[in-house]
Amino acid sequence: MAGTQIATQHLHLTLSRPLSARLPRVTHTPETKQGKIMTATASDDPKTLVSTDWLAAHIKDPDLRIFDASWYLPDMGRDAAAEYAAGHIQGARFFDIDEISDQRSELPHMAPPVEKFMSRMRAIGVGDGHQVVIYDGMGLFSAARVWWLFRLMGKTDVAVLDGGLPKWLADGYETTANPPTIRDRHMTVIPQRDIVRDVTEVARAAKLGDHEIIDARAPARFRGDAEEPREGLRSGHIPGSKNVFYQDLLNEDGTMKPRNTLRTIFNDAGVDLQKPTITTCGSGVTAAVLSLALERIGKTDHSLYDGSWSEWGMYADLPIATGAA
Secondary structure, eight states, rough: OOOOOOOOOOOOOOOOOOOOHHSSSSOOOOOOOOTTTEOTTTTBBBBTOOHHHHHHHHHOOOOOOEEEOOOOOOOOOOOOOHHHHOOOOOTTOOOOOOTTOOOOSSSSSOOOOHHHHHHHHHHHHHOOOEEEEEEEESSSSHHHHHHHHHHHOOOSOOOOOOOTTHHHHHTTTBBOOOOOOOOOOOOOOOOGGGGOOOHHHHHHHHHHSSSSSESSSSHHHHOSSOSSTTTTTTOOOTTTOOOGGGGBBBOOOOOOHHHHHHHHHHHHHTTOOOOOOEEESSSSTTTTHHHHHHHHOOOEEEESSSSHHHHHHTTTTTTOOOOOO
């Protein structure tokens, strides 16, 4: 990971039994809240993706922690922190992707050092034994990045809210401007180095062809037909990479498409799912949407190129390709 070195130290603290271990992956008994019948679906999985009904049914569970991980590109004209302050899901903390990062790096929001991640999580009362659910204000966009960050730190009881805040509101659930109650909680971090790749590792994989490199950017950017939104970057893609635009994995309401459809999309893009995969994008955000989709279809040998095109496109000595894959 460019600009970031994850410590290998294991910080062993007493672990309580994770909430997801006490919850069935499918809840068959409906509950009623504010006049709405809520049932979890077969797609609910507390380690990848949960529905709004699942979250509403478990929102008062004592070991549940919710994050608003909204993040927007500058040209979107939105302020994630201000939107959170105006209204968020009950109990949600705000996860600042730009601040909880390795700010020693010149690259945008690179994964933070272990110690920084631990201290930030402890300060907002998130730690061992918690089931984490993450959402964002786009539907399914930046929340997947924070899901991946938790997994990078060895935490697997983490899910993205399918459809995010827009789906929560569309389903008739409420938000609040009240801040959450914070109670200190220890966190054990065991970094998972195998799910992140740096520029040297990606360059090697591109040369040898022993991995599938999957780019989540829009097709025009992948082909090199559109300029990059970040100044000073070349246009094109990593040689040998395949293009799966992250939005193609989502329904119109921002929820993720069914598993069989996801598999078909990867296959149609020419991705050999028998090979280990590396996901990439503009700055490591929407690449995590691909990572989440791969995990959903049962593919676990995937990693994410943290520097992504913000790094690769910056260096003239790295090869680029243009046109379709």
